[in-house]
Amino acid sequence: MSKTLQAIRGMNDLLPEQTPLWRYFEGQVARLLDGYGYRQIRTPIVEFTELFKRSIGEVTDIVEKEMYTFEDRNGDSLTLRPEGTAATVRAMIEHGLTGGGQPQKLWYIGPMFRHERPQKGRYRQFHQIGVELFNFTGPDVDAELIALTWRLWQQLGLAESVTLELNSLGTAQSRARYRDALVAYLSERLDQLDEDSQRRLKSNPLRILDSKNAQTQALLVDAPRLEDYLDEESRAHFAGLQARLQALDIPYTLNPRLVRGLDYYSKTVFEWVTDQLGAQGTVCAGGRYDALVEQMGGKQTPAVGFAMGIERLVLLLETLGKVPDELARQVDVYFCAFGEAAELAALQLSERLRDALPGLRLAVNAGGGSFKSQFKKADKSGAHFALILGDEELAARQVALKPLRDDSEQQTIGWEALPEHLAACLAQVK
Structure with a gap:
């Protein structure tokens, strides 16, 4: 007897009784972004593998372990997109949309793919809504991104269940100085690090800061602090962001160990987190990536953006009983x-x-x-x-x-x- 056909593990069907809530959530976000003057962009779900190696970083977990990569009939290495920023930047460069300091406010929606261990709220095919802004240098647009997400949480009834965490990674130069200091500190305590952190010490040491290992976290208490290595420009930018959030009465906490998992971030990084979904607490995250466009072959272009996971936010709405009755x-x-x-x-x-x-x-x-x-x-x-x-x-x-x-x-x-x-x-x- 032939085996019953099933969906690939971690790639789930969205059934008719589930789609009304998804459409409701997506509609709320789309109307909000329209109201802030953002325009939608749609990029392919398959890109050349080199795009993600160059943008995300070859020594990140995503590129090393999680990407769905294959050769096509022409022998080209292709990858199902694991995130949306790299493809958006590629499109901006390819179509000349960042030239001449031309400002762009863009958003996208669609499936992403990572070969991770599936668990509730975390899948191998998952869906994101992302926002990317180009040719804006100041902290005002960083604040705008946070303000519009705060407005979304209020509209959805989630504002009391999410917390904003902020940090600044500084420029590439200041981060490199901090990296050297952190590596020196941890190298003297190598035998006290967990196995994963020992590996990251050589490839991506800043990721050790968000290690979930209790012993490693205890070791980091006396480690050098990133804020002590920030340049004056980054300090001023971060202070400007905080001043705007305070003016908008948006609550936040500073998290000096927030580094994000992608190499391209600089200056502002932020996460919206919840304690209502167990281990999968991050529902929206992003930050600045002022060097990425140039790194990918374009002209120097300041940029900032975020992505939110639709699965996790839909799950949060269900968990908190915030699903409108009309959807049934x-x-x-x-x-x-x-x-x-x-x-x-x-x-x-x-x-x-x-x-x-x-x-x-x-x-x-x-x-x-x-x-x-x-x-x-x-x-x-x-x-x-x-x-x-x-x-x-x-x-x-x-x-x-x-x-x-x-x-x-x-x-x-x-x-x-x-x-x-x-x-x-x-x-x-x-």
Whole structure:
């Protein structure tokens, strides 16, 4: 017997009962970004592997362990994108969109791929919404990114369940000085480091700062502090960001060990974290990457951005009970028709209603059925109202309108008056 076909581990189906919440969340974010003047960009999910080696860094965990990389028929090494910033930067350079100091405010949405151990809120195919800004140098846009995410949490009812953590990594030069000091300190205590941190000491020592190993964290208490190595420009930038957040009454905490997992970050880095999802606490993160465009072959271009994980934020909404009740409703109105002539008339009337009431969610019963069976379908759909058309209503050019969610009386409405009357009834229940 052949093996039952299944989805690849960590790459999940999104079923019809789940998609309303996803569409709700994505719609909230899209409208918010439109309101701040951001424009959407869409890039391929497959890129040349070199793009990610050059941008993310060859000695990062993502490039070394987690990427889905393969050779195509031409012998080119291709990779399913593990994150969205590199592809956006590539597109900016390729199409000349960063030249001449031209400012860009962009956002994207789509699947990303990393070969990690799947767990709740963390998958091998996962989805992100990201924002990338180019040719903005000051802390004002850093603050804007944080402000719009703060507004999103308020709109979604999550503001009390997330915390903002901030740090500054400084410029590449100041970070290099700090790196040397940290390596010197930890090298003297090499035998006290966990195995993973010993490996990172040679390849990416700053990542040791966010080690989850308790012994390593204890060792870091007396380690050199990154803030002591910051240049004056980075200090001023970070102070400017904090001043703006304070002016906006956005609460935050300083986390000197926040470094992020990608090599391209500089100056500001931030994370929105929650304690409601267990180990998968980061729901949105980002920062500045002022050197990345030049590093990838473009002209020197200041840049900043963030990405948020849709799976984790949807899970957070579910965990906290912040899912709007309306999302469980498939349609607003269910049209029941009995008999061939009534079915034809219902088909015509339904199209007239859709013309008159844009956005109306109207389902017309298909496949016939008894009065009882059609009403069972109407109730299951979650509709507020059922429209009923039988021989008597057809002869009188009327439709019966029956409320399904309360004990209000059934009404009879003429065909011509139906759009206006139905609109008024729906306005009362929404």
